[in-house]
Amino acid sequence: MQTLTPRLTEAQLALLPTEEDIAFYEEHGWYISQKVIPDEVIDAAIQGSEKYYRGDRDYRLAVESGFSDWKPEDGDNIVRNNEFVSLQNQQLRLLALQPIIGAIAARLARTTQIRLLDDQLVYKPPSKKRQSAVGWHADGAYWATCSSPNLLTAWIPFHDCDETRGPLVVIDGSHKWSGLQDIRYFNQQNLTETEQKFYAPGRKITKVPMTLQKGQVSFHHRWTIHGSYSNYSTSPRLALAVHLQDAANHYRPFRNHQGKEIHIFDEVLCRKLANGDPDFSDPKVFPVLWTEASS
Template sequence: MEKNIAKLTTADLQFYEEKGYWISPKLLDDEQIARLRHAHERVWAGDYDGDGYAMYGHISVPSDPHQIRKLDNAWWINDEVRDVVTDPIIGEMAAYLMQTNEVRLWHDQLIYKPSAGSTNTQAGNVGWHQDYGYWQASSNPNMITVWIALQDTDLKNGGMMSVNGSHKWGLIPDSDTFFDQDMNKLKEKYTADSREWVEEPCILPAGHASFHHSLTFHGSGQNVTNEPRLSVVAHLMPYDTFYRPGVQFHHNVTLLGARPEAGQRFANDNFPILYSK
């Protein structure tokens, strides 16, 4: 982690609360970026650290080379990823933005966006979605995603775009549309109630991160460069995050034990603490 990272200010918090996202200074040094890029290569090749147990079993790479790859809880099988997604500096930043005294890892992700090629105008798109659309088993929508770029990232290589202030809309039904590649159709769907839709690109130099609220609509377009776009992502939650049954299933519920109970905190070793005040 980069040394001498400045503390967040009240202006940073106000920006986040107004926009639904915030762009960090450089968090990773160049050596760490290189190691994480190599971690991507190792994970997708099936070269794991530790006992080699991936969250969903065997990791399969899509047969279509233009399709995005996404893996949850890569920290289980790669030490470099674990060091980043459990880093207390990131935890302290997230704690300030969420206004909480403790931050735990909900889960991480490795995301690999290949070059889209020239045959599919939507290949590699990430549809407009809200992260909390997938996380409704969590009692607390005040969660945050830390998306860390492992190369300079802009709209040419499929950088993320956020919808300004959309976290204030609350949870929109059926917003779990990460893999829906028709972004224009999704935009029409989510603006049907005359919501103001203002897209803002998250331009990130290598090692920088975007922190966005779990209700912020975001998505990304094609990577039209010749190199893959690599990222490591930490999804984080505050202290008071409990299991909420009777909603959309999430695999994290299985990590609470054989018979999870309503109101049970996501607070065991599967959800490590990054920061506690």
């Protein structure tokens, strides 16, 4: 399986977040990059997504069920959600592992290394009537066995994305709120109804759409509440969410409020440590995008 050499050019180094940008991210829980992904990489990823949707795979997972993975028989009039695509398709892998994505994430998380955690390819069909929203959620609520508080997600639209095309939307500063461990409403499309759960004294709900041009990437903290609007344009909306882990992240056992042991699918794919714990640094499943020595 081909991987990238995590090196940045001088031009790319100039695109990294400044200290002021990092402070903004730490305060607000999100950040929008300059144009950092070349058009040809995204165009190749579009071709890769079409290949993936046809059922063609460049690589096979050790376990091929138990995660979200839209197939043609599921129908065309729904939101398609396919996980772990960069472990199965070369063009999508090339996009997900861009070193510039890792370098930006490392700056924002103040870490010396960024590894892949997993990813999601999300397609929204165009419609002026059909709901294609993604419900409010915090990524961290799905990562209970990840130890680090600094995990983050890069969101990469494959085209210009304005508010009509169903962009990602974050709730500004929500990563600082408490009690987010159960914010898992990904499939609840009524954003207004779910939003009522967030009102509390001292909280201000400010929604910020990630309206990006092709080649820009948005980043959000693992506890930043986010969702996405329906696609009311005349064109499909296609994007890749790349979930990222910092150097300090490792597996930790976790039990929910009822005492039930919780696991995430990533644990099934990776090798085990000597003590039997999943190894969240397994390079076959969690390849490195960037390390401090790479700059």
